Structures are given as C-alpha cells and as structure tokens.
Amino acid sequence: TDRLDIRAARVLLDNDHYAMEKLKKRVLEYLAVRQLKNNLKGPLLCFVGPPGVGKTSVGRSIAKTLGREFHRIALGGVCDQSDIRGHRRTYVGSMPGRIINGLKMVAVNNPVFLLDEVDKLGKSLQGDPAAALLEVLDPEQNHSFTDHYLNVPFDLSQVLFIATANTTATIPPALLDRMEVIQVPVLDTGYTEEEKIEITHRHLIPKQLEQHGLTPQQIQIPQDTTREISSRYTREAGVRSLERKIGAVCRAVAVKVAEGQNKETKSSCSEVTDGEGGGKEHAPEDSRAESFSDTADLGLPPEMPIVIDRHAVKDILGPPIYEMEVSERLSQPGVAIGLAWTPLGGKIMFVEASRMDGEGQLILTGQLGDVMKESAHLAISWLRSNAKKYQLTNASGTFDLLDNTDIHLHFPAGAVTKDGPSAGVTIVTCLASLFSGQLVRSDVAMTGEITLRGLVLPVGGIKDKVLAAHRAGLKRLIIPQRNEKDLEEIPANIRKDLDFVMAACLDEVLNAAFDGGFSPATKCNHLNSKL
Structure with a gap:
C-alpha cells in the first residue's frame, strides 16, 4: 500500500538529499497526483548525470518515500534480449527475464524498479535488449507484457520505473522518447x-x-x-x-x-605487574x-x-594532485583559457600558440576533431582579414600574418580527444595575444562559436562551463550574448562572484579579454551588456 503523505515525503527527501530541487519537485508532483487519482500509471523517470551525483540513492529514497519495495536491475553490458523477456520453457536452463524475476523477489506488483545504466546496453546476435525494453517501459503497452517463460500477459502498469544514465547520447531514440529525462543534479552536470x-x-x-x-x-x-x-x-x-x-x-x-x-x-x-616504577617513561610533550x-x-x-x-x-x-596554475600559464603572450563541456562536467581548457619562420602553415596538435580544426582555420582567417585594423604584423613587419611564418596551435592534455565549436573565440584571443604581444588577463575565460564575419554564436553547456570556471578561481567570463538566458539557472552566489561579459562579436571579446581593451580599441555596433 502506498504511503501518500506529501509533507512527510518532502521532509524525507530533504533529509536524504541536499539540493536536487528540480528532481524532488517532480517526485512530489507524482505523489500529489497519485493521492488524487489512485490508478495513475507509473511514469518512467530517467535520471541523467555524471557518476557520483546520487542517481541511484535518489531511487532508493523515492521507494522509501512511497513505502514501496525497491529493486535494482543493472543493465550495464547486457546484450541479450532474453535477459529482459526471458527464455522459453522448451530450452534447457530456461528462466524468466529480469523484470518478472524482480517482481518475484519483491513479491508485490507495484514496486520501484531502478534500471541502472540504461545508456550502456549492448547489442549482439541474441537480439537488442533496448528494443525489448520498449514494451516494458511504455505505459500504453506494459499492461499486457508477455514474458517468454510465463507466456501469459502480466500487468506492469503499476510499477514505477526509474532509469539512470550518464548521458542520453547512447540511448536509442525510440527508448529515450518513452522516458521523462531529469538532469541530476539541478545544474545538469555538477555540484557547486x-x-x-x-x-x-x-x-x-x-x-x-x-x-x-x-x-x-x-x-x-x-x-x-x-x-x-x-x-x-x-x-x-x-x-x-x-x-x-x-x-x-x-x-x-x-x-x-x-x-x-x-x-x-x-x-x-605494566602498572599492575611492575608497580609505580615499572611503567615506561613518556616522551616530553614538546618533542x-x-x-x-x-x-x-x-x-x-x-x-x-x-x-x-x-x-x-x-x-x-600526499601532495595535492591538482594545482591552480592559471596565473603561471598566462605569464606570456599566446596563451588563453577556454571552457569545455564533458560528460563528467565542465572544465577549463588552455590554448597555446607560437610562431616561427616557415611557409605559412597552420599546425594543430592536441588530438582535435574536425569541428575544432575548422574553428582554428576560421580564427586565423578572421585575424588575417582584420590585421590592419588591429595593427597585427608578423616577424617581418607585414600585415600578412602567414607570410614566411608558420603558426603552431596546441591544446594541452593531448591524450584527451577534443571537439566542438565552442573554442573559436579562445583561439582568436590566443592568436591576437601572440601577434600583438599583449598578455591575456589571468582571470578571464571564454567560450563561443565564431563566424567568418566575426560574429559570436551561442553554444551549449553554459552552466557546466560556468561552474568549472568558478572552481578554477576565475573572475571574468566571456560568453555569447544569446546565451544570457542560460545564466538564470546558475545559483545567485556564483553569479555574484563572477563578472559576465555578453559578447555579440569578436571585437567585444578582444576588448574584454585584455587589460584596458585590445589596442587600438574598436567599438562594435552591438551593445556590450554585463550581468
């Protein structure tokens, strides 16, 4: 029998988990509707977030809140559809699937089932278990789920299914369509x-x-x-x-x-056996x-x-594993800090550039994807077309930056594959610092996609990148102007610690990235708004 007490459920969830307001709000909504309409079909909630943020423990708390039995099914590496649908009884060693076997273990027909690591399902000659899950998880079909071992329809509509995943990229679209995705924690991928x-x-x-x-x-x-x-x-x-x-x-x-x-x-x-004089003398306190x-x-x-x-x-x-090396890395021209998104949360990314005599080649290292290579070519093309405006010259003193000059762009941590369009503004700033000899501010990081005309286009993962910059101790962030709406979900205490510069074009990016602006300072037609 469900225990439908909204106030008690709110207190229990708050005691078990800190933050996660969006997730707890959705659970309380389900309990409230369940209290008003007792025959509500169990929804399928999918908690998506990096490892270690509490997805599995939230599932246990939901079961405790409802007063239901809890059963966890680990799907990581499962590549046989018989694990879901069961084996026919004509086979030697046949057994029911994990769904029916889980119901047998909890001995009720309305438990909370946690489908752990649903994004790591495999596929083999024995069928596709993700396809077999479609009938299990669809509220319109699972009232007559047929296990091959039982061979009779079974009603799964009262089961509350909760799936967990690290990313939605590897979940089949048809299966993802049946699930209500909730990012864990509230900031998508990362605690402050x-x-x-x-x-x-x-x-x-x-x-x-x-x-x-x-x-x-x-x-x-x-x-x-x-x-x-x-x-x-x-x-x-x-x-x-x-x-x-x-x-x-x-x-x-x-x-x-x-x-x-x-x-x-x-x-x-020793005091009992040897008396007063048999005890061992202690070392003095100051030693x-x-x-x-x-x-x-x-x-x-x-x-x-x-x-x-x-x-x-x-x-x-032992000695600290991670050091705050931002100021040391930005002690010479040709270095800038970008912001990157990963499935484990945001992170800061250094971009380094150097130039040498050569034949006008652009050398890229750091295990880059095709999109990031295109961003590097866009950046050097924009700087070459605006070299006179910014008085940028090569070693020979000419405005053709690639005249008898090779440019080497390096992205450290070469063992990590890097791709995506959000490094464009960072590469432009890094190259502008190299050719002008000016140092990039040591407390500034940036992200944004660029066009050949110098516009800054919006990118994704702003919340994760802002958290990464805040963890690294940076104070000024340059982000695309059209990403301003994404700042609403960032906690107020973090927004207060940071200075956000909304850039609509590369002129604004350069003026914000250098102390006193990028000389000669030029004004863009767009207004520079600060939060």
Missing part, C-alpha cells in the same frame, strides 16, 4: 563547491565515520579541510571521489585510535612531531578529538 561542502558534512562524513567505527568525539574535519580536499585532490562533478578521500582520512585516524587504545591497555597492564604520520611512533596516545588540518591532509593523501 558550496553544495559539495554541505553534502560532505551532512551525509558523507557521518557515513564514513560509521563505516570505520569512529565517532565525532574522535575525529573532526573542519569545512576548510573539506574545501581543500575537494579543490586540490578531486576534480569531478559528483562527490564519489571526495567520499573516497574522506574514507582515506578516516582509515588513517582509525590507525591512530587503535594504536592509542593498545598503548593504554599495555600501560595499565611531539608535527607530521601526522610520525606521531604514531612516539609512544603517545593521540589527543581526542583528532582535528584534521591542511598539514594532516597532506601527510595522509
């Missing part, structure tokens, strides 16, 4: 730094303390330490790696606590080492609670 800190202290740290047998009286992890771990030891949209790092800290503390208990036990035993890893060798029980500071984090987790 503040949300990560809040999630860590509300959920991750208590969970890890319980798993490692520790109590808050034995270990304390301040918010500054959590921020240090999040920014310098992880680089992800979710919190899975952050949870692993917290677990590593807890294991190190568990060693301290266990050794302290053993030493106290041995000390008390205690500063390193977290060395204190175990001093024979001293740890002082409780053990507070994890920045030095302790470095001793436990």
Whole structure:
C-alpha cells in the first residue's frame, strides 16, 4: 500500500538529499497526483548525470518515500534480449527475464524498479535488449507484457520505473522518447563547491565515520579541510571521489585510535605487574612531531578529538594532485583559457600558440576533431582579414600574418580527444595575444562559436562551463550574448562572484579579454551588456 503523505515525503527527501530541487519537485508532483487519482500509471523517470551525483540513492529514497519495495536491475553490458523477456520453457536452463524475476523477489506488483545504466546496453546476435525494453517501459503497452517463460500477459502498469544514465547520447531514440529525462543534479552536470561542502558534512562524513567505527568525539574535519580536499585532490562533478578521500582520512585516524587504545591497555597492564616504577617513561610533550604520520611512533596516545588540518591532509593523501596554475600559464603572450563541456562536467581548457619562420602553415596538435580544426582555420582567417585594423604584423613587419611564418596551435592534455565549436573565440584571443604581444588577463575565460564575419554564436553547456570556471578561481567570463538566458539557472552566489561579459562579436571579446581593451580599441555596433 502506498504511503501518500506529501509533507512527510518532502521532509524525507530533504533529509536524504541536499539540493536536487528540480528532481524532488517532480517526485512530489507524482505523489500529489497519485493521492488524487489512485490508478495513475507509473511514469518512467530517467535520471541523467555524471557518476557520483546520487542517481541511484535518489531511487532508493523515492521507494522509501512511497513505502514501496525497491529493486535494482543493472543493465550495464547486457546484450541479450532474453535477459529482459526471458527464455522459453522448451530450452534447457530456461528462466524468466529480469523484470518478472524482480517482481518475484519483491513479491508485490507495484514496486520501484531502478534500471541502472540504461545508456550502456549492448547489442549482439541474441537480439537488442533496448528494443525489448520498449514494451516494458511504455505505459500504453506494459499492461499486457508477455514474458517468454510465463507466456501469459502480466500487468506492469503499476510499477514505477526509474532509469539512470550518464548521458542520453547512447540511448536509442525510440527508448529515450518513452522516458521523462531529469538532469541530476539541478545544474545538469555538477555540484557547486558550496553544495559539495554541505553534502560532505551532512551525509558523507557521518557515513564514513560509521563505516570505520569512529565517532565525532574522535575525529573532526573542519569545512576548510573539506574545501581543500575537494579543490586540490578531486576534480569531478559528483562527490564519489571526495567520499573516497574522506574514507582515506578516516582509515588513517582509525590507525591512530587503535594504536592509542593498545598503548593504554599495555600501560595499565605494566602498572599492575611492575608497580609505580615499572611503567615506561613518556616522551616530553614538546618533542611531539608535527607530521601526522610520525606521531604514531612516539609512544603517545593521540589527543581526542583528532582535528584534521591542511598539514594532516597532506601527510595522509600526499601532495595535492591538482594545482591552480592559471596565473603561471598566462605569464606570456599566446596563451588563453577556454571552457569545455564533458560528460563528467565542465572544465577549463588552455590554448597555446607560437610562431616561427616557415611557409605559412597552420599546425594543430592536441588530438582535435574536425569541428575544432575548422574553428582554428576560421580564427586565423578572421585575424588575417582584420590585421590592419588591429595593427597585427608578423616577424617581418607585414600585415600578412602567414607570410614566411608558420603558426603552431596546441591544446594541452593531448591524450584527451577534443571537439566542438565552442573554442573559436579562445583561439582568436590566443592568436591576437601572440601577434600583438599583449598578455591575456589571468582571470578571464571564454567560450563561443565564431563566424567568418566575426560574429559570436551561442553554444551549449553554459552552466557546466560556468561552474568549472568558478572552481578554477576565475573572475571574468566571456560568453555569447544569446546565451544570457542560460545564466538564470546558475545559483545567485556564483553569479555574484563572477563578472559576465555578453559578447555579440569578436571585437567585444578582444576588448574584454585584455587589460584596458585590445589596442587600438574598436567599438562594435552591438551593445556590450554585463550581468
């Protein structure tokens, strides 16, 4: 029987998950309609987001909210349609499919089924399981689903199906059409730094303390330490790696606590057997080492609670994995910062350029796709056509930038394939810096597609890119003017920290990317609006 209490469901969802307002709103809408109309057919919700943002745990919370049984079906790597429809009883070793078998395990006909990793279904000679799922997930057809093993129609319309995926790109269109896609978390692909800190202290740290047998009286992890771990030891949209790092800290503390208990036990035993003079002398307090890893060798029980500071984090987790190298990379002309979108969230991308004597060739390295190569050719063509306006010359002093000059454009991290149209404005800025000798501002990043006439066209993934720039400590973002509407979904505290420049043409981009504008400064016909 469903437990339809909207207020209790709201409290339960808020306690289990921080943020995710869009997702929790959709779940409460389903519960409200279910309360008004009891025979509502179960919808198919598809949670899409990067690994570690809480898609599977949200499914468990929904089942707990409804008071229903929960069953998870892992679809990653499934390539046989018999896994869905079952085998005919004439075969040796025949069995029902995963859907009917799951109903048998939960022993009710209205559970919550979590179809995990639906974007990783395979296809083989044994059929296409994604095609077999079409009947299972269609509310208009699944009231008479026929499993090959049962060979009689079974009503699946009361089952609440929840699918999870990292991306919708690999889900077949016919299957995607039957699902209601909800991005997890609310910012599509990535938690903000503040949300990560809040999630860590509300959920991750208590969970890890319980798993490692520790109590808050034995270990304390301040918010500054959590921020240090999040920014310098992880680089992800979710919190899975952050949870692993917290677990590593807890294991190190568990060693301290266990050794302290053993030493106290041995000390008390020796006092009983040897009297007052038989105990081992302790080292003086001022000889205690500063390193977290060395204190175990001093024979001293740890002082409780053990507070994890920045030095302790470095001793436990090692040197920081990620450094803020933005200012160092922009210390010479010919370097600019772009913004890229990946299935794991946004990231910043450096573009480097150099020139040398040659035959007018454009050399591109960094494992680029065809679209990005076209953007590079567009950028150099636009700069050549506007060289006189900006007084850009090559090494010989002529306005033909490729006259006896080769240009090498490099995108670091060559092991990662890069493609997409959003690097056009970054390449133009990088080349303009190279030929003018001016340094690009060290706190500015940009994204946008360009045309041969110098217009800046809109691109996708603005929310993810803004979050990546904010995590990297950048302050000014240059984005296409037609992407201004995408900023509405970004939290107000992040918008307040950043200076957005809405660019409609490349003249505006160059004026915003350099201190004091790009000389000689030229004005574009479009108005430069700032948020």
